[in-house]
Amino acid sequence: MAEVNNWQLGRTMQYPYPENRPKRQIAWVFDTNKCIACQTCTIACKSTWTWGSGQEYMLWNNVETKPFGFFPTGWDVELLNVMGPAKWANGKLESQTIFEGVPAGERVKGWLPAEEDWANPNIGEDEPVGVAQQGTYIPSMPHNEMWFSYLARICNHCTYPGCVAACPRQAIYKRPEDGIVLVDQERCRGYQECAQGCPYKKVMFNNNTRTSEKCIACFPKIEQGLQPQCVTSCIGRIRIAGFISPPGEVNPQNPIDFLVKVRKVALPLYPQAGTEPNVYYIPPMHSGRDYLHQMFGPGSDEAIKTYQNTKNDPELLGLMMLFGSTERIMHRFRVEGETAIGMDEAGAELVRVPVREPSWVRTYFDEVRGAYNHNIT
């Protein structure tokens, strides 16, 4: 066991291998508030990578309704069972990660979902917390008794992957050039230890080839400076992929850094697991706050406050408008007046978008036609 720095926990932690950060780390920001659960991302991924026989059940990208949706069934409930509730004090994790207090004979605290847990990818869709009675109405948000939200999930290409720690053969590796985590298809012997060790359940066994497979972050696209399929196909424009600076370094012009480190509006999912996941979420502002604390850690209230102030924050607003505006990886951005501009690594302009899109509010009554303008959708 080595002692490594996990900035998301505000402390060092135990990990089977020494700290060895990649030259740069691919990272994502997902704005959960904008996701409509259309599953276009899921299908984009499925039809690109996992349409072979043996991969039928695999969804490297899935979108689930929280709190009653999960794929595989109950994965996050199990994770919390395995770890116990997270305890934070002043931004520091006091409880144990999946790498700490591991039972004798195991490499990480994990579990293997049952076969049927993979059989209901859209279980719990749109099911809210609470029961709506005759006359139930929601007077204000957040409403602790009545809410649901969507959580889009891919492999987190963790800095300290649970899958890597669990594999006794070192058949999973993290690429030094971009931090993408891959299963070596020559070395894997199908032990499924990775599937057991990943807290997010994002490694899956191929029933035909008998090896384990996982999200590859569309590395052939990333190598060409393009964002992954799930990002570029997203209808809701909730996603952005880019490179995050290492801990202790911040580049405020880098979109990912700006969201994660400057505005701190995007947070890791279940950071208490200790893998330092690299998908960051803008928390759903209408969900139960206690739930969000467990899910995104202690920064969730502040993140929502910042998010709700976006309209008064031209830089944040401009960057939000740049989500989903280009297929290319945006390394830098700037906002000039009413225009937000995205740039590539060399500083060349990739895209420019208006910070505020023109909108028109219809009158309540159409004088010309003598008709009321109902919203008839």
Next chain:
Amino acid sequence: MTTDGQMDRRSFIQAAGAIAAGGALAVGVAAYVAMRPGAAEKLVAHRRSGPLPIDAPNSEAWLDLDHFPVTMLMQQITPPHPSELAVPELWVRAMHNGTDIAFHLEWGDTVVNDLDKMVAFRDSVAVQLPVAPEADAAAPKTSVTMGLAPTQGAPGQNVHILHWKASWQYDVDKGRRTVKDLFPNMHNDMTPEGVLGEANALVFYPGVFAGNSMSARERKSPIEELTAAGFGSLTTHEKQLAQGRGVNERGRWRVVVSMPMDSGDATKATVRAGASTPVAFAVWNGEKGNRGARKQYANWVPMEVEA
């Protein structure tokens, strides 16, 4: 069942249950084990002339030999460990004809696990021989019988492993199973091969494309030859020559694995008639979640190879 044919409490209850269910099978199980010759005191590879019965694990040629009982241990040297001792004992018999050597491995397992599948694991067994026992013996603090690394060799101490897998036996016997065999009610309305043709579709089967032995579509032998030099270093050998066959009947696996005694390959073990060689074993019980390091293993035992 214990080694001397006595029933332990659990198998007695199982046997009683079977009788109660109207079958004479349980009586058969008792007789099946009890009629066997006794236990051998040492492991001997008996000299035979002519072809070895490598396809016939149930043949008298094998069962007439005394078995050498090997006590199996839970692998607890490196994590992950198995959760329980699923296979306490392995019976070993061996034969050679001067050209090939064959091992007959037998153990109790009432649930056949012969599929590689999500959240499911296969039964399997392995024989391990040192590649260069003399060099290992000469190395400091090692002796042929005790000092060699008990599982999968060590850096600089290569081992040669013959790994029989129930799932590969299934492939050989019944043809390589498809997802349909695992999930009879599954439906897949579009496959890469259907759209692109077999050759172009191969990239959508990454394990096959990468040449991983797990993924091989053609299976000629249920046994894989591997080399290793310490935990986690297990690698498929380039030259696959091992043969054999395994069957499970009446709650026991009987598996024969054979290989050339001298393949002329410096990276494989050489077995010489008239000499002694250390040999080690490992067994996996799929039902108990055994795979990889979650296994039962045995320390090196010396094997006399008849002249």
